[in-house]
Structure formats: structure tokens, C-alpha cells
Amino acid sequence: MALQQQRRRFLRLAGASVGMSAYASTLGIQCSAVAGSDSLQPAERRRPALKEVYKEHFLIGMAGDLPGNYSQQELALVKEHFNVVTPENCMKPGPVHPSENIWRFERCDALVKWCLDNNMAVHGHTLVWHAQTSDWFFRDGDKSVVVQRMKDHITTLVGRYKGKVRSWDVVNEAISDGGHSQTAQTENLRNSSWLKAVGPEFITLAFKFAHQADPDAKLYYNDYGIEAGPKHASAMVLLRRLIKEGAPIHAVGIQGHWSTRGIPYAALDRAIAAFASLGLKVGITELDVTIGGASGGQFGPRRFANLPPPSPEDLKTQADAYARLFAIFVKHNQVVERVTFWGLSDRRTWRFGQHPLIFDANNQPKPAYWAIVDVLLNSNRDLPAPR
Numbered sequence: 220m221a222l223q224q225q226r227r228r229f230l231r232l233a234g235a236s237v238g239m240s241a242y243a244s245t246l247g248i249q250c251s252a253v254a255g256s257d258s259l260q261p262a263e264r265r266r267p268a269l270k271e272v273y274k275e276h277f278l279i280g281m282a283g284d285l286p287g288n289y290s291q292q293e294l295a296l297v298k299e300h301f302n303v304v305t306p307e308n309c310m311k312p313g314p315v316h317p318s319e320n321i322w323r324f325e326r327c328d329a330l331v332k333w334c335l336d337n338n339m340a341v342h343g344h345t346l347v348w349h350a351q352t353s354d355w356f357f358r359d360g361d362k363s364v365v366v367q368r369m370k371d372h373i374t375t376l377v378g379r380y381k382g383k384v385r386s387w388d389v390v391n392e393a394i395s396d397g398g399h400s401q402t403a404q405t406e407n408l409r410n411s412s413w414l415k416a417v418g419p420e421f422i423t424l425a426f427k428f429a430h431q432a433d434p435d436a437k438l439y440y441n442d443y444g445i446e447a448g449p450k451h452a453s454a455m456v457l458l459r460r461l462i463k464e465g466a467p468i469h470a471v472g473i474q475g476h477w478s479t480r481g482i483p484y485a486a487l488d489r490a491i492a493a494f495a496s497l498g499l500k501v502g503i504t505e506l507d508v509t510i511g512g513a514s515g516g517q518f519g520p521r522r523f524a525n526l527p528p529p530s531p532e533d534l535k536t537q538a539d540a541y542a543r544l545f546a547i548f549v550k551h552n553q554v555v556e557r558v559t560f561w562g563l564s565d566r567r568t569w570r571f572g573q574h575p576l577i578f579d580a581n582n583q584p585k586p587a588y589w590a591i592v593d594v595l596l597n598s599n600r601d602l603p604a605p606r
């Protein structure tokens with residue numbers, strides 16, 4: 220379908236109340252119940268590949284340490300729908316570089332090879348972070364020693380996959396969550412070991428080192444909660460400073476760990492435009508929408524909350540939320556370059572038990588999958604405007 224035509228359809232969209240039976244009846248499709256859920260699904264409808272549906276808009280990704288212990292069925296599902304993969308854990312500083320002279324490249328090498336063999340791009344995650352990073356980086360070292368360790372880490376890792384990893388989360392989650400008033404527009408940086416050892420310039424330095432190691436890689440600042448409220452204001456202050464200091468930054472990653480309890484749609488819509496106004500691209504880098512469960516990127520206790528199985532209404536609410544999000548992403552398709560789900564299925568998710576993804580624990584598409592497809596292919600209903 221021509222992009223223009225899709226755009227016109229999108230503009231008509233203002234509300235997928237994404238009940239599948241309603242969808243199906245407008246499409247003249249017979250519905251049947253899907254095993255494992257009471258929701259109605261269009262059983263006879265062809266299941267389009269998400270990456271094909273969205274190919275004129277942005278890349279569609281998933282996170283996982285592939286191929287690892289993924290089943291053949293799971294790997295087939297990845298190949299069917301996605302064209303970019305983020306290693307969920309294996310490229311983080313802790314796992315890949317547990318001490319100064321020890322590197323564990325096996326899982327990273329296997330992931331990069333599997334992705335390239337299967338025609339998928341790789342997004343590297345993540346070079347500099349306060350979590351999943353071993354203490355040796357900071358032990359017994361003054362600023363120059365710590366900077367040198369950071370440089371060696373980035374140069375070795377980015378250099379190893381030069382030309383193979385398309386983009387990197389260079390710095391992850393540098394902005395603090397709390398203690399910040401709505402009006403105080405400061406960077407409000409997290410008091411991490413990196414900040415303590417190096418000062419605020421650790422972020423600019425990380426970008427410079429990554430760019431030196433692979434000048435063609437797209438470089439991201441990645442964080443959660445930066446689409447709304449004071450954390451958004453802080454992100455804008457920080458990004459302006461990075462640009463001013465000459466950090467080679469290309470994109471902002473909005474993680475997108477949300478819950479159906481509340482998604483800041485209107486703020487997200489404005490935030491994408493605000494980041495674009497700085498000349499940056501945007502990626503939705505870790506998308507999941509729990510059914511009334513946790514949101515945000517913190518490793519808090521709610522992370523493992525075990526919620527009851529979702530009702531058909533729950534699945535519809537979630538489908539609606541995903542449809543509204545994708546309508547916003549499509550609206551900004553000149554800016555949004557990638558939308559990546561954090562995991563593969565409700566079995567392969569860091570929020571296990573909260574049913575956050577678009578394939579269920581048996582790898583079957585949920586109503587949310589169909590809602591996302593229908594944002595472009597069957598947008599004959601109105602999505603509510605972003606709130």
C-alpha cells in the first residue's frame with residue numbers, strides 16, 4: 220500500500236476499540252476462540268509479518284539472547300516478524316566484561332552471527348550503565364583510570380562488531396527518577412558510580428569513544444520515563460548539553476515499559492516531536508505493556524508480580540493501548556526509526572506473569588498483535604486522540 224494512502228488511513232484513525240469480534244465482523248471474518256484465552260481471534264485470517272506491515276515506517280525489533288536456549292518455534296517466530304534484535308543481557312558490561320582482563324564474547328558472537336545469517340540487524344545494548352556493571356571499573360582508580368577503562372571497554376566491544384551492529388545504546392538510564400520538582404529543569408543525573416568517578420562528562424566521553432570505534436554506527440541515549448514530566452524536561456536539558464559538547468549522538472531511546480494502568484499518550488506524542496526538534500531520531504527500544512502490572516525500568520519488587528490470567532476485557536484493553544501507541548509511532552514515522560519489544564512472548568519477558576507482550580506464552584498472537592497490524596491494514600475505526 221502506498222505510503223500516502225497509509226497516511227490518509229492513519230489520519231482517519233482515531234480509535235481502535237480493538238475488540239477482535241468487532242474487527243472480524245467488519246472484515247467478514249469468522250472468529251473462533253484461541254486455546255489458552257477466551258478472546259476471539261480471526262482464526263482464518265492470514266497472519267502478516269509485523270516487519271512487512273511496518274516496513275515503510277520503521278524497523279520492528281525484539282530483545283533476547285538469541286539463539287541461546289530458544290526453541291525452533293521461538294526462533295521461527297523471531298524470523299517471521301522482526302528485522303532487528305537487541306541482546307537482552309549478553310552484551311551488558313557485567314556479562315561480557317566481568318573483570319578487566321576477562322571478556323566473555325561467546326554469546327554475543329553467536330547472537331551477531333545468528334542475526335546476520337538470518338538477515339536481521341543488531342542493536343547493541345548497552346555500553347555504559349549503572350546496573351549490570353562490575354565494580355572493577357571503579358575500583359582503586361582516579362578519574363583518568365576510570366575513563367581509560369571505559370574507553371577500553373567501548374573500543375573493544377564496538378570495534379569487535381564494527382559494521383555488524385547497526386546501532387548502540389551508548390549510555391543507559393543516566394537520569395535520576397526522583398527528588399526533582401516540575402519546574403527545576405536540570406539534568407538531574409543519577410548518582411551512579413560513573414557520575415561519581417568521572418563527573419557529568421562521562422556521557423559525552425562515552426559517545427566519542429563509541430563513534431571513534433565505529434563511525435557508521437547510530438548512537439543512542441536510552442532511558443525510561445523520559446517521555447513525560449520532569450524526567451522529560453531533564454532529558455531535554457541533558458541532550459542539549461551533549462549536542463553542545465559535540466557528543467556524536469544520533470537518537471534517543473524511549474524504553475517504553477508501560478502498564479495499561481496509565482500510558483502518557485499525549486506526552487509521548489509531544490516528546491517525540493521535542494526530541495526531533497533537537498535533530499535526533501527516536502527509537503522505542505524496550506516496549507512492553509503489562510496488564511495492570513509494573514511500568515518503568517526499575518528493577519523493583521513489582522517486576523515479578525504474578526497477575527491472574529488475562530480476561531478478554533484485559534486483552535482488549537491491552538490491544539487498545541498497543542494500537543494507540545503504534546498510531547503515535549506511525550504519525551512520527553519520519554523520526555521513529557525502530558520499535559523494539561522487550562522480549563518475544565509472555566514466556567520470554569522480564570515481566571513474566573504480567574502478560575506484557577503481543578504473543579502469548581505459547582507463541583500465539585494476542586489481540587494486541589492484531590490491533591497493531593490493523594493500525595495500518597484495517598484502520599476502518601477511529602482511535603481516540605492521544606490523551
Ligand code: XIL
Nearest residue numbers: 307308345391474505516517568569
Ligand atoms: C533487564 C532484562 O530483561 C533482565 O533479563 C535482566 O535480569 C535485567 O535487565 N532497562 C534496560 C534493560 O535497559 O537492560 C533491562 O533488561 C530492563 C530495563
